[in-house]
Amino acid sequence: MRANYQVNSGVRFQMLSDDQLEELFESVLHVLEYTGLEVHHEESLQILKDAGAWVDGKRVRLPSYMVRRALELAPRSFTIYARDGNPEHDIHIGPGRSHFGPGPTCPNFIDVETMERRPYVKSDVPLVAKVVDALPNIDFCESLGTVDDVHHDLGATYEFAGMFPNTSKPIVAWSYDKYDSEEIHKIAVAEAGGQEAFERRPNYIHYCEPLSPLVSTEDALDKLIFAANHRVPLIFTPCPIAGGTAPVTAAGIIIQAAAESWMGLTIAQTLQPGLPFFMGGVLSVMDMSNMILAYGAPELSLFMAGITELAHYVGLPLWQTGGCTDSKALDEQAAIEGSLSAYFSALTGGDLCHDVGYTESAMTGSVFQLAMMDEAIGYARRITRGIEVNEDTLAVDVIHNVGPNGHYLREQHTRNHYKTEFFYPNLCDRRNYEEWEMMGKQTMSDRVVSRVQDILATHEPSPVKPETEKVIEEVLASAEKRVK
Secondary structure (H helix, E strand, C coil): CCCCCCCCCCCCCCCCCHHHHHHHHHHHHHHHHHHCEEECCHHHHHHHHHHCCEEECCEEECCHHHHHHHHHHCCCCEEECCCCCCHHHCEEECCCCCEECCCCCCCEEECCCCCCEEECCCCHHHHHHHHHHHCCCCCCECCCCCCCCCCHHHHHHHHHHHHHHHCCCCEEEECCCHHHHHHHHHHHHHHHCCHHHHHHCCCEEEEECCECCCEECHHHHHHHHHHHHCCCCEEECCCCEECCCECCCHHHHHHHHHHHHHHHHHHHHHHCCCCCEEECCCCEEEECCCCEECCCCHHHHHHHHHHHHHHHHHCCCEEEECCCCCCCCCCHHHHHHHHHHHHHHHHHCCCEEECCCEECCCCEECHHHHHHHHHHHHHHHHHHHCCCCCHHHHCHHHHHHHCCCCCCCCCHHHHHHHHHHCCCCCCCCCCCHHHHHHCCCCCHHHHHHHHHHHHHHHCCCCCCCHHHHHHHHHHHHHHHHHCC
């Protein structure tokens, strides 16, 4: 047996030194203590004041000890469970693990039949969920769009109601206010078997978004407090834009985003110590030539790597971004931008990497981009899995047995390992030219479309319980009455 033998469990990227991370950390604490944030929520103001914060009207300043205590209380590792009990679909949050899924906010969608861009509608939701359920490297579900053909206040409720029966993978749910937060929770709790059962095995995560720069809004904190009171794992993620709603420098935008997220962390841990909490931040640049939030920019990956390292430095999981593009089509730009950002997310170990399938600078969701990125994520995961070094994988005896001028095709060692050592693509074509020509000269785009259509035609997600179906119907009927 060897002593003091170091093993690297995978390939990971590290950009910032501990000294740099400590400087970022202390800068966030400084902003929270001396600049503070505006908090537009009376209950939260009282919670913070009672806990020791300095409250002056809407401006709240947090003593560093409050923030440090919140960081100590929040867990680094926990599990979000598949609704049907399938352990292969559970998400285990912890160091060295990255998980991928779509995002929720695109107003437009690429129609799965016509391939044309149009507004996102209610009937798109189950299609997205079914594709998510079938893709092996997509770990959680969001809707890839905002429903346009229902009352505005009901979009999030209809999205969750459409996703939940069509995938058993965990869902990241967003909402507009505390009312649809409650409607979503009723559905999840019905399937879990009650509130206590849900707390033991939570099957969704609640997404909340403060406003940059440095504002915690009433709706965001309504949702945060609902999640904390019902022990729903929580994401609190700003969307600052470098040069617009945040400093233009990488270090500056990271500090601001962390401060915005840690205000939510402090409230959540004060209310519910130990609540699973994802530090967030969708960080990119304002392209000064056309004034858009650039989703395919290299700076997005750079900023997200920095805030991921800061989150892990202080012991928090991070809500990451990757697999997205500024392209308007399923083309080479979409492949380059999406693949590079997904690979960078895997290298940095972002815990939940969302917005996979976003195109056109987050204006259009595409299950075709999602399916193409599933391949890129699988590719990245094989690289980041690294190289296992042990007596078996060293293969010294096998090399000796084969010797010079032999081959390994008949070796038991080859049969034991080739299925797990190699990455086998679903979409990338490795056939020779003649075979490719005989099969119709399909491009990557052709193969992506074919795969999505096959999933929609053949894949059957596991069903929800009959009582959950009834609750979904009741929730939607009640929600419709709420907005009349």
